Amino acid sequence: MTDSDAFQASSEEVIAYELHGNCYLNITDRCTLRCAFCPKFNKTFEVQGYDLRLKHSPDFEQVVVAVGDVSRYREIVFCGLGEPTQRLALLLQLAQHFKLKGATIRVNSDGLANLLYGRDVTPELSGLVDALSISMNAQNEAVYNHHCRPKQGYPGAYQAMLEFASKAKAFVPSVTLTAIDGLEGVDVEACREIAADLGVQFRGRELDVVG
Template sequence: MSRVRPNPARRETPADHSDSYVYLIRNSLYVNLTDRCTLACGFCPKHNGSMEVKGHELYLSTLPSHEEVIPLIGDPKRYSEVVFCGYGEPTLRLKTLLRVARWVKGRGGRTRLNTDGLGSLFHKRDIVPELAECIDALSISLNAQDESTYQQHCRPSLSGSYPAVKAFIARASELIPEVYVSAINGLEGVDIPACKALSEARGGIFRERQLDVVG
């Protein structure tokens, strides 16, 4: 059985707290499917006491079904894109992700998935063809130019994670129109030009992110 990082420690929440299954940033609607992850990145705010992005609290007390998420989206054409992204890894909820994404595409919306690139490793099969049916763009977090730096900052729970990310970038670039690959400027030992070269060699479009800037 593949291992997954557990939810962040359960917290006392106000009586009027309600989970944010969707949240709006600029003109993009984000879908928050899970706060579980295959990584425990040292730079991730959720491991440093915060699960807020742009005023939205993303802590989940329950994981939403597609039946709960879809009515919250409404007309997806109202948004520039519908993005699957929270403080967890959306591909861990692959069935729900695909059901919602297919619904969005069927109603003329644009979809993007933010991912750590470990979905195929976790599910032990190539999931890219399934994603390609309903995802217009991928944003993949590479985070490092070599395995030792990746291990230092991302602390994966699955063996073989770093080569799996690189393979996922290459595979996704074959089937999905837009594949963006990112690394964070400001992390110790991360070589941004090397990350860019590695990404572009596998067909990805590189995007540099900045440390502690989220959303």
């Protein structure tokens, strides 16, 4: 890691980091899921050379300062070792700020925001989020629950995630479901077919590679 590709809120916290010509934002460590394959449930917060452990939740100004000149990046991507929609109000405020500066905005999400908030939040993404990448992770609820382990209080997470993807199509120009190639029991081709039936895109991912 160099000074030019990691931007820190303190000497120890990375809240914006550069990969693939994009700027990735790490705005929370909270999640609705407890994925068995997640680095943070395997005793590390390191992802592709960046330590994404947060000791506090960064605020609007800290994120804006950490990003700096948005014209340097192809995309601003909300994607940390936490679910960005857990801080939906901040996400939308930042997306609006960066959009006004000409940025393209992507959110990498678990797709469980509607379940979390108990309402359909997809209309709130309209005009602010250009692309949604949603972790589908499995072709059925049993395999999903085995790998993603939704926290208590979130029954029906798999179906809720699919419904979120379907609803988001009306408000976000690009919606993509993803699944990790090689995870036990995961049928990537079946996942691809479900995405096609929902009318959204699909992408197979590699474990521990941020995309």
